Amino acid sequence: MKAANRDFTRAMNQFNILNTIREVGRISRVEIAEKTGQSRASVTNITAAMIREGIIREEPCRCTPSRGRKRIMLVLNPEAAYVVGVKISAFQVSFAVVDFIGDVKSSLVMPIRVSERDEETVADFIEDGVRHCVEDARLSMEDISGCGIGVSGFVDSAAGKCLWTPLKDGTSHIRSMVARRLGVDTYIENDANSVTVASQWFGQGKGIDNFLVVTVEHGVGMGIVVDGKLYRGATGIGAEFGHVVLVPDGEPCRCGKRGCVEAYACDGNILRRARGVLSRRRGGKLDLDRLTIEDVTRMAKDGDAGLRRIFREGGTILGQGIAGLIQIFNPERVIVTGEGVRAGDLVFGPMRRAVKKYLNKEQAAVTRIVVQEWNDFDWARGAAGFVLSELYKSPLDRTRLAK
Numbered sequence: 001m002k003a004a005n006r007d008f009t010r011a012m013n014q015f016n017i018l019n020t021i022r023e024v025g026r027i028s029r030v031e032i033a034e035k036t037g038q039s040r041a042s043v044t045n046i047t048a049a050m051i052r053e054g055i056i057r058e059e060p061c062r063c064t065p066s067r068g069r070k071r072i073m074l075v076l077n078p079e080a081a082y083v084v085g086v087k088i089s090a091f092q093v094s095f096a097v098v099d100f101i102g103d104v105k106s107s108l109v110m111p112i113r114v115s116e117r118d119e120e121t122v123a124d125f126i127e128d129g130v131r132h133c134v135e136d137a138r139l140s141m142e143d144i145s146g147c148g149i150g151v152s153g154f155v156d157s158a159a160g161k162c163l164w165t166p167l168k169d170g171t172s173h174i175r176s177m178v179a180r181r182l183g184v185d186t187y188i189e190n191d192a193n194s195v196t197v198a199s200q201w202f203g204q205g206k207g208i209d210n211f212l213v214v215t216v217e218h219g220v221g222m223g224i225v226v227d228g229k230l231y232r233g234a235t236g237i238g239a240e241f242g243h244v245v246l247v248p249d250g251e252p253c254r255c256g257k258r259g260c261v262e263a264y265a266c267d268g269n270i271l272r273r274a275r276g277v278l279s280r281r282r283g284g285k286l287d288l289d290r291l292t293i294e295d296v297t298r299m300a301k302d303g304d305a306g307l308r309r310i311f312r313e314g315g316t317i318l319g320q321g322i323a324g325l326i327q328i329f330n331p332e333r334v335i336v337t338g339e340g341v342r343a344g345d346l347v348f349g350p351m352r353r354a355v356k357k358y359l360n361k362e363q364a365a366v367t368r369i370v371v372q373e374w375n376d377f378d379w380a381r382g383a384a385g386f387v388l389s390e391l392y393k394s395p396l397d398r399t400r401l402a403k
């Protein structure tokens with residue numbers, strides 16, 4: 001075998017072993033050999049190197065041995081590497097430092113009107129936030145193996161390019177600007193795709209080969225995992241579920257079309273429509289310019305019928321769209337998440353009813369729809385998870401052990 005082939009085979013074997021440990025959590029060498037189909041000698045060899053590098057470590061089995069000595073299990077070393085995730089939103093940038101197993105060590109949310117600042121200023125701002133967050137986790141930049149940036153829009157992550165983002169209505173060069181400032185490997189990925197990869201590696205999608213993630217916030221995003229792989233489509237841009245038109249000539253959307261899913265279901269458009277309803281009411285004392293989506297959600301939950309109708313319509317359109325997705329992809333699970341989850345049954349009750357109404361029974365039976373709680377730093381954690389998934393592919397070259 002040529003040296004290059006041998007290296008490749010070893011790298012693949014190593015990736016499979018690491019992946020097996022990540023999926024199972026605690027596992028013995030014998031079980032790894034069984035699961036990966038590699039010889040015990042190869043598993044012993046490769047795991048020895050990974051233990052020396054501090055990527056994994058041995059732990060005695062918690063089970064009580066029936067006879068002889070305790071079995072030795074292998075687990076990931078959370079301290080093997082740290083990465084930082086950054087999510088750029090319209091009105092804020094959020095940060096999270098995570099360890100090798102995806103646990104958040106520190107997080108930070110900083111308000112900034114991104115579209116009103118030039119990119120160099122936003123990059124300076126991100127640099128400050130990252131350094132602050134790393135310090136907060138009691139680490140130094142030397143300990144950071146990579147940085148991931150999540151942004152909405154069309155991102156060619158392999159080329160490291162953001163082709164279009166609604167945040168500046170055009171191309172963004174933020175990745176290279178941040179990379180230059182931080183001096184670490186920096187990736188950029190569509191925000192919904194990052195959250196999808198993070199749920200595949202560390203969350204609700206772990207161990208599931210076919211699932212969809214729908215994110216509801218300022219926009220409506222989507223990630224698709226088919227046969228265990230993130231589906232990117234022909235151009236690498238991937239899915240734009242938010243801009244599928246379901247209501248011909250319906251409500252206006254920021255993409256320039258009318259009747260998109262996003263025009264009904266996302267925070268921005270629910271807020272816009274709520275302002276419209278409230279402005280037509282006589283004797284209203286509300287300052288509509290200062291009205292937030294949180295205010296509108298609270299008023300609807302308190303029983304405002306006009307506002308409840310807007311949420312209900314959003315949920316119904318979302319459900320109609322998701323029924324179509326299930327019809328096409330036949331996924332095991334659909335994970336709905338994002339800030340929009342705050343609306344609870346206002347949106348997700350009608351959404352579930354619409355899915356049921358528009359889906360064939362046979363398909364409805366196999367797909368579970370999970371509405372997943374959302375934390376402020378989940379976007380940033382997603383962006384970090386994307387970096388980790390890259391890191392796992394060649395950990396011996398890329399991890400920098402934290403001292």
Ligand SMILES: [Zn+2]
Nearest residue numbers: 243253255260
């Ligand atoms: Zn649109």
